[in-house]
Amino acid sequence: MHSEFDLITRFLAPASAGSEAGVELGVGDDCALLEPTPGERLAVSVDTSVADVHFPASAPPHAIGHRALAVSLSDLAAMGARARWCVMSLTLPEADGDWVADFADGFHALCRTTGVALTGGDVSRGELAVGVTVMGEVPPAMALTRAGARPGDCLAVTGFLGGGAGGLARWREGERDLATPLLRRYLLPQPRLVAGVALRGLASSAIDISDGLQADLGHLCQASGVGVVLSPDALPLAEGLVEALGEPGARQAALCGGDDYELLVTLPPACLEEAQRRLAAQGLPLTEIGRITAEPGMSGVEASTSPGWRHFPGEAP
């Protein structure tokens, strides 16, 4: 049994070292002290992942740590921001040192690969949940908001769709091998941070797909005051999705499934090829899946009965 302080020290300590990343004071005082880049905007977002709402409580702890950070970082990616810092709040029902160590491994590993410094945290007793606030930076007027889509723009998506929903389906069937591509997509999503930065100056708007393509596309169109003609046949399907769900199920998962954490962007047609070239250099496809229209509304798909991934009332995974 560990005290709150012991736990914090144990699982946050690895990241307080290494202050090259604009961290004047890391974990261990009342606040972290950070050094923002002069002239840049600070991009901030928070996401909380609750056990058996957003992820299975019995998932491997390192995947829970990775995933909780990844879904927050995905918001920075969608803004075209460079990820810099994060703080994390963990509530857990009991102080299980092995669980926390494995959780921290997954969290810290993603910190390292994305260049993010964990600069503070908080551990409480409670239902298993992880809240992560991420902070990034972006030069003024370079941020990719949801509001910039213009009629005539291409609609495009990074990577592949439906993997989140497909992975959840495989999990429910009892699959536990994280090497399974769909399970990896569901439990170990990769935030598209490098892609987001590469799309600065090309994309006119962006959002990350957390609630499902159709729902998030709706948010983007609403914020931009535009409509869209979607090409459902063009949706890039995740590896193994048709095998797992059948053709109609796969298309439905790509359209309405949540947890894909790909970027949905709009671009002037003249910018599409350059954007595809930049992302191909990262090994990431950028697929055109529709066209923005002046007239509001979404055509090309039937009105879905699924409103996307909603937590009230939510279905536990």
Place this chain on the structure above:
Amino acid sequence: MHSEFDLITRFLAPASAGSEAGVELGVGDDCALLEPTPGERLAVSVDTSVADVHFPASAPPHAIGHRALAVSLSDLAAMGARARWCVMSLTLPEADGDWVADFADGFHALCRTTGVALTGGDVSRGELAVGVTVMGEVPPAMALTRAGARPGDCLAVTGFLGGGAGGLARWREGERDLATPLLRRYLLPQPRLVAGVALRGLASSAIDISDGLQADLGHLCQASGVGVVLSPDALPLAEGLVEALGEPGARQAALCGGDDYELLVTLPPACLEEAQRRLAAQGLPLTEIGRITAEPGMSGVEASTSPGWRHFPGEAP
């Protein structure tokens, strides 16, 4: 029953208006975009308040909202930082619109009185808990860390002690009138932000009292590599505390009780009077309660059996 999106819109909308406070883009996109003050350090802290661990689940919702923000802001106060922005993560078992509206009232009211802009949020289904990440600013080298106490410094505390523990005791006895001074101290603590800024350049170190005077003093001494002679008779007791707990109980509450959210600071003796003058201008006493020593350890009090407010294993209020 409201969807996550409806709830967020309803309870966050009031704060997205009014962008005078360095908010280029508030609630409603993937991230908030903030404008840090050039040359200042960004102070960041997160605290999560869990129902029946940190506060009674049946407390008035507006008090829960106030308190969750207050405890995070208290960390900025202890750093001498000016509070600027916050993001909030709320998990709640059901989407009760009246509850959320009252909760939001309490949260927003404290935002207004402290000049903090709520710039983002996240609502999930789960056990009732509120995580608040606060961001503030402080000029380089002006931050009040825990590590600056020097032998010979005075130890002083703002306001009065024991009110948090006394209020919790009254709550357990069935008191529900928020006009009761002790209950106010427990459920509606006031973060000492103005005091923290006023102590810049005078205090050599600071910490806020969340885990109890003795526990937090221990943290400060450890970070500074010093010891302390405490004057227990000098502790300023909260109004109504002796009546509620008796003399020995009151002294114990002041020494070991949590949730006071006063500032514990050290100052060179020559600075004490000026610090008291500045805080008196805010109507806040600053009481000398001990002296920092070169020799580690805490004298003046018996070794306490209470290690302060710990959440593992924690006692529910």
